[in-house]
Amino acid sequence: MRRRVFQLLVDNTTGVLSRISGLFSRRGYNIESITAGVTADPRFTRITIVTNGDDEILDQIEKQVAKLVDVRDIKVLKPEESVYRELAMIKVRCDDMQRQAVLANATIFRAKIVDVSQESMIIEITGNQEKIDAFLKLLDGYEILELARTGIAGLGRGIENVTYLN
Secondary structure, eight states, rough: OEEEEEEEEEEETHHHHHHHHHHHHHHHEEEEEEEEESSSSSEEEEEEEEEEOOHHHHHHHHHHHHSSSSEEEEEOGGGGGEEEEEEEEEEOOOOOOHHHHHHHHHHHTTEEEEEOOOEEEEEEEEEEOOHHHHHHHHHHTTTEEEEEEOOOOESSSTTOOOOOOO
C-alpha cells in the first residue's frame, strides 16, 4: 500500500465536498485525511486528500476524481516537491507540578500554549505529520483529554506547477 496526496482545485459550490467524498465512498476508497478551504479567488476551493492503495487504485482514484464536474484541476503532491503541514490541538490533563514539564516539551517542538486551566492545557502545534506524531509520543506519560488534527494541507514548491483558472 502506498500513500498519495492529491491537491484539487474545485468550483466553490454547495455540496462539492460531499460529491468528492461520495465518490470515494461508492468506490470503496479510503480517505486518510481531507482538508478544504477557499483559495485567494473565492470562486474556487482547494482540497487536499490523502489516500492509500496500490498504484492501480491510486491511478484510478485520480482519473475518477478528475471526471467530476466541479473539479478544475488535480495534482499529485509528491513529498520531495511539496510542503505539507498539519495543525493539531491537544488538551492535556496537568496540574501545577506537571505544567512546567509540558511547557518545556511544547517549547522544544515550537508549539504554543493556547489555553490554561486549573487541570489542563491546550497546546497548538503545526508541522508535518512526523513532527506531530513525535510530539504526541513525548506526551505519552500525560493523559490526553482531547485531540483534534486537521489533516494535511499542502502546496507544490516553486511556481512551475501553479494552476491559473479563469
